[in-house]
Amino acid sequence: MKRKDFLQWSAMGLGAFMLPNIPAFGRSIDPLEALHEGIDVKLKKELSDVALNAAKAKGATYADVRIGRYLNQFVLTRETRVQNVANTESYGVGIRVIANGSWGFAATNKVTKEDIARTAERAVAVAKANSRVPADPVQLAPQKGYGEVTWKTPIEQSAFAVPVRDKVDLLLKVNSIALQGGANFVNSGIFASNEQKYFASTDGSYIDQDIHRIYPQFNVTKIDKASGKFETRASFSSPMGMGYEYLTPTPESKVSGLVTRYKDRYDILEDVKNATADVTQKMTAKSVEPGKYDLLLDPSHLWLTIHESVAHPTELDRVLGYEANYAGTSFLTLDKWRSGNFQFGSKLVNIVADKAQPHSLGAVGYDDEGVAPKKWELIKDGVLVNYQAIRDQAHIIGLKESQGCCYAQSWSDVQFQRMPNVSLQPGKDTLSVDDMIKNIKKGIYIMGNGSFSIDQQRYNFQFGGQTFYEISEGKVVGMLKDVAYQANTREFWNSCTAIADKRDYRLGGAFNDGKGQPSQSNAVSHGSSTARFDGVNVINTARKIG
Template sequence: MLLPNTRLIAAEQLLAPADAARNRRLADAALTSARSAGASYCDVRVGRYLRQFVETREARVENVVNAESIGVGVRVIAEGAWGFAATNALDSDSVAAATGQAVAVAKANARLAGASVQLAPQQGVGEVHWRTPIRRNAMEVPLQEKIALLMDLNAAAQNAGADFVASRLFCINEQKYFASSDGSYIDQDVHRLWLPFTVTAVDKTSGRFRTRDGLGAPVGMGYEYLEGDASQKFQLPGEVTAYGLSYDPREDAVAAARQARAKLSAPSVKPGKYDLVIDPSNLFLTIHESVGHPLELDRVLGYEANYAGTSFATLDKRGSFRWGSEQVNFVADKTRAGSLGAVGYDDEGVKTKQWDLVREGILVDYQATRDQAHMLGKAASDGCSYADSWSTVQFQRMPNVSLQAGKAPLSVEQMIAGVDKGLYIHGRASYSIDQQRYNAQFGGQLLFEIENGKVVRQVEDGAYQIRTPEFWNSVSAVCDARDFRVYGSFFDGKGQPSQVSAVSHGAATTRFDAVNVISTARSLG
């Protein structure tokens, strides 16, 4: 997707280096102007956002987009209230004028605001640089090579029995220069990558069709992720391959074609109670919706409501509410290498970290920014502020939220061996969740029946129903760290006007006991 103030450019321009001297000059113009106008605080973000999207279907390329968005966003506190303004004019006078506008907005807001903004203290860090640890910059990979990869993927799927296949490649580079009146000048170069695809198998006699999406994860890595290191593959029960820090999309496409074809003859699941063995490729979405979002402090406080609701996890539950069984430990983390949310500093200049959200099943914390920290009695921000563009104001966004692996040695095979009647579930599919993040249901790309400790057959049309605390309290086992894998959401929406962010969720395969499963069977399609 293209953001406002974005222009299309030639692919070669994606490689143009950032102008560090200009960024410092523009930042200083904003900081000086803010002080002169009476602001008590100012931060400025000089952002260059590069995006390349390649879309294909079968043997043809349907679209190639190379886009750049560049400009300056200035946020201030004046008379105790926030103000924000932005400009795409990259000269000191224009930035100073935008800063003056931001101060005017803040002073106007102050007339209507209640309590003054309380910022958690933040020590300036001086000049620092951070870059996503990559081995091969995706922007430097020739377009022809990327197209060839997608064409090979499509052909492999068709040769394996797919009737239709659509594949896409998203390459993102955020070049972000942050400066603040606290004394920070932070230069970050953030890279993300995703290759999603969908294969379709059709029963030409009945017209019925089934699909299977790719099981590769979106990542905060370079192009090396797509170059298929065999040592990063895991063969799982049910003829499924999982991937760690590398991914072979051709191999996945072949499996997807065969599994989509198998879905056409797979029986529908029988509704009822099942012990669920859920792979991280499915569980990440359940974590995202039933843990990550409800522990965003702005939702908890009711400040965020129109975009996907608030949260049942009110502040009185902190420290006492049993979110899950004793095996359930959720951590927030913006430091994990290879994850979508990994950065050195957030968009308020706060150094990122890891912290507990749920410990041994008990809710212990939330996610907070600098102006929220005092609401939780914290002395510092959690470092989870983000804006998707220089032209949008930063606000509280979900960090990576992950279920920690089990401590006792436990493989997927051993977990399945202990299940008498169950389902083994892979891949995200359709889902729904209520406005309090309490009641939900989740489908899967692949479902396999388990009987007497063995995967016996592929089934279709199943979704599991949850009430958030009941579901996480049904956890009876979590595989160990050997099985821990990270998946995520590349375009997570929030806010009005809407912004998108990217966030990962890690887990090992997890067992949930006696969960209600419904049939989503339909007569056609």
């Protein structure tokens, strides 16, 4: 899975990606198998102790073991028919050790005491082989053991317990609304995941976790038969760390505005009705005139800009150059942080990392190194103040403990630094979106994420969106199309002049943030309220250059 895969999700162009028997997802199973409980937690502890003892016996100075069961369900429809229903399960054990000052890792899908012991021994052998390559010994930040603890995503209803028929009925109703509204094509889907993870380490932790996520999606297309031109609009849903209750909206979850939006619940039927009206309006929308505009960016759009221009460049391993061969480095080099006064953005810009944020994709009780997650500042009053670091990186930036942002996409992958939820904090003063619109003379209000491009240092970028509304003299005067804005990261965030208050705060996110070699995917959310950015360069994506 590549790091831009989530754009395919936005268009629901999932195709073979959603089929069963893909190695990343494991074996195909019957939907009812997902409801079976995994192995008893006492047995998990016994198996873990086998791994830890075998590793220490072979010379490991540190060891951790992850026993994981990963469940996924995909339900896909198009117009009046079901395209695919896939249920997968992946199950096995990953063991990581330090021996002779170096890391070693090995994994197995044979969950017996004998195979686990052999796997632990193999991990130590890998570490000792790695130690022959000259390098500084691994320095792990101290971490207390938590003993035997459990954590579960606080869900109301597991998505896996909802019959597939009910999901199909809902999705076909979504499609019917779009078709009745004049759409020519519509596809929709629901993806649910459940990570059942057990972590144990020589530090004395035995942690059992049950993590749930869900992502409903659709894409509506309308064609002008006379010209052959078409317009599309994807759903304004967000992937969430929730159960099926995400699809049962409440009046309290509504956010008023130009388009009805939702905080921690989602009304897919209302959204598809609005989306069908939007694509009709987009057919006759005015093509944007290039130039400088004040941009009003909705959280359904801004999450992706945060992800690419803030969350990625503050990953410490990227700063250190470890990602250079795959997905680039970062312009936020250590000298900028050490200066203590690098003005990343305006004084309104406060960005935090938080892997415990409720309902977020990244929410866990403990990371994949057995560290309880924290909340910390990355950008404070516009100034770069910190990065994202795990146990073997903490000493590099003078931290005495990990920030709890280590993750592996499966039991068969080694855990490493992955971004936590990274979010722009709401404005401190009372300010609504309507208030913000009144103060804009020439601007564009952008909703939803679209295509984007950003350079290898996360500095120069271009972003599109789903829907665009022209603002003139403090009023929304109509819809635009062919809009994309260009800037560099520092210039853009320093142009932030207003942020709506916490009433407008919402989460967006991606299920498929890719990183590392071999590549792994991470699920992560990014929150914000609607924010204003002044004097940003807007281009017309339909016009030829030159």
